[in-house]
Amino acid sequence: MKTIAFFVSAALIVLCSGPGAFARQEVIERIDGPGLRTLVTGLGHEITQDAVTDEGQPFLTARAGTLNYMVAGTACTEGQCQGMLTELLFTGTEATAETANAINESYAAIKMTVLENGNVVVSRYDVINGGTTAGALATSITTLLEITARLISEPAAEE
Template structure:
């Protein structure tokens, strides 16, 4: 349980420091995202693209690395490569996370989901809906927050 408490304090810090005031409002409003937008999102965060693909359903997928964590961003609810949603996901292997910790994280942070898999692997994910419009700045903040919170939870290691 201490792992989640430390992560909760880290989350509060991340939310305050994740983006400067008004960063979410910067840039044009977008109602759809495509492969080019996913690339711009990842490179705008200063991360390196490691792979690009298109799913059988036509969803653009970009895999990236921060240098210490690997993650993917994928368009969802797509038509002709234009997507109304964004899924961000990362997997950690050999973590001390338990089902109890996953339940506590999922109840405490509704926008972030934690799933414990076999072999001590955990999946963190976050989903953003673009309906009505958003900005790349807001999506960048969402991705950054997920990466920071996931890293803080895993690095706290149950201390």
């Protein structure tokens, strides 16, 4: 059985002041650790790790159903981040560069990369210059998770 680990790295432009303050239509310009927590828990996902890198980049790992992923802020200054990178890591795959190219052509919302060790990264990157809403950021994460779930189930349907 293949091991699937979702790594959703998120760098958002969101400013949040605490739990419950993250209204889906509120315009946000930065995100920090508490904002990431509010975003992930607002999706109904379980946080499994909450940390900050030595460079001050907040990140979380979380579980959505059977999938594990990571969300991390990028382009951060003093813990306030201006973009969102969402990544999924698949191990034990037989994917090729041709597989990744086909996926990238079919799903413009995501990018798949096959690494030299046979692992696969599926990602989505959001930079919000001038602001966005929490709802748009939540939709970005959900989009990546839903497309990835579809990609996981497609090969099984062909067998």
